[in-house]
Amino acid sequence: MIVANNVGLFYPDGTEALKTFDFHIEKGELVFITGPSGSGKTSLLKLITGMEFPTQGMFRVLGENIEPDNSDKIQRIRRMMGPVFQEFRLLEGRTVLENVMLGMRFLDLPLHVIKNNAMESIERVGLGHKLKHTVDRLSWGECQRVSIARAVARKPVLIIADEPTGNLDKENAINILDLLTSFTDTDTTVIITTHATHLIEDKQSGVFIKMNAGEMLIERRI
Numbered sequence: 001m002i003v004a005n006n007v008g009l010f011y012p013d014g015t016e017a018l019k020t021f022d023f024h025i026e027k028g029e030l031v032f033i034t035g036p037s038g039s040g041k042t043s044l045l046k047l048i049t050g051m052e053f054p055t056q057g058m059f060r061v062l063g064e065n066i067e068p069d070n071s072d073k074i075q076r077i078r079r080m081m082g083p084v085f086q087e088f089r090l091l092e093g094r095t096v097l098e099n100v101m102l103g104m105r106f107l108d109l110p111l112h113v114i115k116n117n118a119m120e121s122i123e124r125v126g127l128g129h130k131l132k133h134t135v136d137r138l139s140w141g142e143c144q145r146v147s148i149a150r151a152v153a154r155k156p157v158l159i160i161a162d163e164p165t166g167n168l169d170k171e172n173a174i175n176i177l178d179l180l181t182s183f184t185d186t187d188t189t190v191i192i193t194t195h196a197t198h199l200i201e202d203k204q205s206g207v208f209i210k211m212n213a214g215e216m217l218i219e220r221r222i
Contacts, residue, residue: 001027001158001189002048007057009043009214017043019214020057025207027157028187034197035211041193044211045162048191049081050074062157079107082151082188084161084180088143092136096127096146099135103150114153121153122146125179141172145179152183159183159190165199173199 002025009018018040025031033041046052047059050066059066062077090099100118107114122128125145130138135146144164151159161180165173177192177199184190194200200208203221210217 001025001029001062003058003060005058007047007054007059009047009052010055016214017052018047019216021216021218023207023209023216023218025189025191027189028184029189030181030184030203030206031189031191031209032200032203032206033191033193033209033211034195034200036195038213039211040214040216041211042162043214044209045160045191045193048158048160049078049083079154080157082154082156082159084144084147084151084159084164086163086166088147090135090143090146093134095132095134096122096138096149097131099146100150100153104154107154117153117155118149121149124152125149141168141176144168144172144176148176148179152188157188159188161190161192163193163195165194165196170199 004021004023006020006022008020010016033044035041043052047054047066048061053067062080064070064073064077066074091102097118100122101114104114104117122131125148127142127145127149135143159180164176164180168176173196180190180192205221208219208221
């Protein structure tokens with residue numbers, strides 16, 4: 001799924017964004033990436049999504065090398081990912097269903113497949129009863145669920161959620177984490193970055209990557 005061998009990332013000004021690391025993330029694993037601002041979490045996500053390229057070592061995602069000469073294949077693997085952004089990027093005035101369907105507009109799928117996938121994912125996140133509600137009538141937590149539905153409607157093999165619990169109270173944050181975790185049951189790999197380490201302390205399994213100043217401490221709990 002994701003393999004890093006002797007990978008490092010340096011920026012042109014000499015900044016060492018990610019110090020040398022190795023890891024292997026399997027299909028269907030749950031991965032938590034934690035650390036303070038500036039610790040390297042965003043740089044690691046950029047590597048995974050092909051927005052940055054390693055300056056040393058070998059980094060492979062979904063069987064493809066992340067390197068400048070592989071841009072066409074990187075575009076292809078991005079279509080296999082389901083991103084959940086910190087900013088929901090929902091279109092106000094549009095319904096829940098419309099927003100989720102719009103998230104699949106570049107996948108070259110028939111309209112009936114897009115609609116069926118959207119409705120299925122909306123049900124999965126618990127918003128089937130608000131299918132035709134405009135998103136500006138939803139709570140913050142419900143908008144987060146719409147953004148998750150939009151990601152999973154793509155039938156991704158990899159979900160990447162960047163700080164999905166931001167601005168949520170503890171109860172809603174736990175519910176969102178539990179929802180994201182549930183998708184590993186379909187052999188989907190789920191990667192979650194979060195500052196809220198207290199919310200994942202009781203997680204009994206997964207890969208836990210603690211970051212600080214570009215260094216990683218990796219723990220795999222089975």
